[in-house]
Amino acid sequence: MKKHNFYAGPSILSEYTIKNTADAVLNFAGTGLSLLEVSHRGKEFVAVNDEARALVKELLDVPETHEVIFLGGGASLQFYMIPFNLMKKKASYLDTGTWASNAIKEAKFVGEVDVVASSADKNYTYIPKNYTIAPDSEYFHITTNNTIYGTELHKIPEVNIPLVADMSSDIFSFPVDFSKYNAVYAGAQKNLAPAGVTIIIVRKDALGHVDRPLPTMLDYRTHIKKDSMFNTPPVLPIFSALQTLKWYKEQGGIKVLQKKNQEKAAVLYDEIDRNKLFRGTVAVEDRSLMNVCFVMNDEYKELEDKFADFAKAAGMIGIKGHRSVGGFRASLYNAMPIESVKALVQTMQEFEKKH
């Protein structure tokens, strides 16, 4: 039976990425060796690393003011590294969910944090829109997509200080105007690669302004200086990232992906709004194109487990909602084909007919 992978992350990757990675694990770039056991300093992997960074720049239209690096440790480590490298005294943060809160928590180890607004009052079901940035704040940190709650910033806030964004769950799904950003970072395990690599796109002249001593590995300049190869990088995740990036280019680039994502999300949200059993959990205008959260309507609450089983039997994987929200969550990342979204919709319709 065909499986439809709706996991929130690590999550679906293109067949192209999976097949090429499996091939390379057996024989990498004609070396006769496995991708798992080749030197990262060998010319074949250096070419992979260089091409992956170049394709990130090409696809996202990253200007020369910024540099792209790949690090280990996940976005969670960046919650600390971002303020550690960029914050002199004070920065502003928008609290739109668990990960935003975690970013705030780590920034407080570094300096003063101005939390401009929070949607915690309504379990993060909306994106706050009216707030004032502290006048002495150095950057404004946003989380563009909130994986757990299913909200997304469809309009990037217009502020008069540089932005920093955690785009872990929606990078490569919309064009980014990097002139507004001092840094963008993302764990790769949603829209790019298997778990184990984090992408950081940082404005070079925003670095070097803090007084604190920066240990070597926690200093972005270390990695920029060495073309993201200061120490052994996560070789296989970067190889897989390159495959995804090539596939994105072949698909027509970011704007094409964005349009497809809008279509996919519309198919599912339309069904949620139509189907009498279900309802969406977040403010309509803030609905994420990546993570679609929905629950059973109150009068059908007792059917929740039954729907979970029914959907599982139909090949739907990973649609259980996060424990903070409950219900269901279907993640529709770039690699998710519309056919899988339609299969989920059909499953919801069949279940509705039965009840």
Add this chain to the structure above:
Amino acid sequence: MKKHNFYAGPSILSEYTIKNTADAVLNFAGTGLSLLEVSHRGKEFVAVNDEARALVKELLDVPETHEVIFLGGGASLQFYMIPFNLMKKKASYLDTGTWASNAIKEAKFVGEVDVVASSADKNYTYIPKNYTIAPDSEYFHITTNNTIYGTELHKIPEVNIPLVADMSSDIFSFPVDFSKYNAVYAGAQKNLAPAGVTIIIVRKDALGHVDRPLPTMLDYRTHIKKDSMFNTPPVLPIFSALQTLKWYKEQGGIKVLQKKNQEKAAVLYDEIDRNKLFRGTVAVEDRSLMNVCFVMNDEYKELEDKFADFAKAAGMIGIKGHRSVGGFRASLYNAMPIESVKALVQTMQEFEKKH
């Protein structure tokens, strides 16, 4: 033609590890999904993570006083995290090479570092043995194997404070008495897994004694508390690590591997000592079982490039020495079969006959 992989790291892995990883990239644990795209919270991967940690404990005989965690970022990040978590004011370090020096450099960001001895005076070609540890030092840091220079501590120093060891290039090649160690750490890309995961084995009651605030991701207790799953771990490298650990167990465990490593190294060192073209670069008593460094004898210096080409044509991969040493380096990690070592020896003998 059969390739013989002598890379220093990332380096040779067992056929068992490579084959099982390739299979899992196509279909992981019968899920019908790729290992690249499954949730780390799914029961199949949680089982992998738990089994890998348990097998590390079993194979290395890790007592209950210690815990095993897998992190991203490489051993280079541990150069900072180790003192950050373990050093109140002062620690002692033995300088036996580039990586030891890097560990010392990062420790200086945290506190006072007592460098008890260094073999930098002779380009790190020996292990210093007579030194005194500062009386107020809290731990003594050693690098058990020096990948670049080809030296190894065959006798663990007897000191009256806890040890901390970087075992990146010889973990799982000899038994460890953990009662002597507050921490052992190792980048996995030599004797365990593909690049992207670092193993840390830390004494639990050695944590929590420092006054400095510890950001969440840089605090070992965060990861211990969450069974090494605080955030998304490097899924594939951990899966591959588990395959290697299973293969180690099947081989008979660490002592069997140690004996095989002694045999393999002896075959190559004997040839280096016999062959009139070559000589070893390090003190005989400190010769590494993992990384065998050798150069052409002075009178044959001009044959160096020719031997490099000759060996390459015979299928020998990655035997170029590190630029700090020059000449040649053959790494004989656990997964290296003795047949490959014999093939290299044969190549050296054939080259000798020609010249």
